[in-house]
Amino acid sequence: MAKRQIPVIVLAGFLGSGKTTLLNHLLGRSGGTRIGAIVNDFGSIEIDAMSVAGQVDSMVSLGNGCLCCAVDTSELDGFLDRLSRPAARIDVIVIEASGLAEPQEVIRMILASDNKDIVYGGLVEVVDAAEFAATRARHPELDRHVAIADLVVLNKADRVGDEARREVLGVLEELAPGTPVVPASYGRIDPELLFDRKPREDDPSKTRQLSFEDLCADDEPDGHDHGSCDLDHDHDHDHDHDCHGGCDHNGHLHAAYESVEFVSEEPVDPRRLMEFLDSRPEGLYRIKGFVYFGIAGHKHKFAVHAVGDFLRFYRSSWARAEERLTQLVLIGRGVDTAALRAGLDRCRVTAGEPPAEEHSMWGVLRYAQG
C-alpha cells in the first residue's frame, strides 16, 4: 500500500487578520491529530512564533524575512523533512505565512519540494471582516490571494454587523466564485474543514503535540544543538526587514512596508507608551509584541496588538524563567522609522527615574482584556 503523504496547508492572510489566532485554535482543538506548525515571522523578533509556542510546543520558526522571498529554500525543506519523518508522527503540517507574504510563492516552494512524504494540502486565506474593504483598496493584490484560496475564513465576524458581513461575502464570492467561505470569530473554525481529526488517545504522550525537543532530538542525540529549531536562535540578522537578499520585490505586498523592532530590558512607562500608541501615524498598520511595565499589581506580561485603529492589551503570566522584556514589532508603510524608534525609546523607564505609580496604568487597562 502506498505510504500516506502528509498534507501541507498554507495559512495566509494580510497583517493582523488572525492567522496566529486561528493556528492556536487548530493546535488546541486537533484531538488526536498531530499538527506540525511552521511559523514565518516578518521580523527577527519572532512574536508569532512566541505566541504559538506559548500555546503548544509544536512548531518550528522561520524568522526574519518573508518566506516568499527566500532564494534559498533549504531552511523550509529542512523543516519539512524533520516534520515528515515517521518518528515525528505528524499528520498534517500548517505553514503560517507572514502577513505580507505572497501565498503563491509559498505554494510554489511546497510544490517544488523533493520530499516525497508531503503533499500540498491547500491554501487557507484569512480575511479580516472589519478591515477587508480598506485593505483591498490599498492592496489590490489581495484579490489574487483570495482567488487562489481553497478556503476563505472570514474572520472577526464579531466586529461587523450583518449588512457589512453580507457585503464582504458578496465581494468574496465575486473574487472566488464557488470557493467555500467560513465566517468565524477568533479563528474558531471546525478543524475538520482542514484535516481529519483523529480521536484523542488514552495515552497522553501519544496525542500531545510535538515539542521542539522531539523535533531536534532526531538530529542531535545529545539534544543540545537545536540549530535552526531553536526559538532563541541568534541569527546574525539585520534588524530592519531583510528578504534574505536577492528578492524581487516587484508586485510583492511588502515592497512598500517597513518594520521597526524594539527591545527594552528596562520597564516601559505606561503613560508614555499610551501617548505613543494614541498618536501613531496612519501608515503604521500593525503593532504586536509583549510589554513589561513592572508596576506593582501589573507585573504581568501584556501582549499588545494594534491592527489599523484596533488596539488591545492581553494579560498573561510570564513563564517561570522568562526574561522580563518588552519586545515589539511595528509594521507600516510611509512611516518615519527613526521617529518611531525615538518615540519608543522615550517610553523606557531610565535608571534613576522613580517607578511609575499604579494609576498610570489606567490608560492601558482601558484596552486590556483577560
Ligand SMILES: Nc1nc2c(ncn2[C@@H]2O[C@H](COP(=O)(O)OP(=O)(O)OP(=O)(O)O)[C@@H](O)[C@H]2O)c(=O)[nH]1
Ligand atoms: N475581535 C476580534 N479580534 C480578533 C479576532 N481574531 C483575531 N483577533 C485579534 O486580532 C489581533 C491580531 O491577531 P493575530 O492572530 O495575531 O493576527 P495575524 O494574522 O497572525 O497577524 P500578523 O502575523 O501580524 O499578520 C489580535 O489582537 C487578536 O486577538 C476575531 O475574530 N475578532
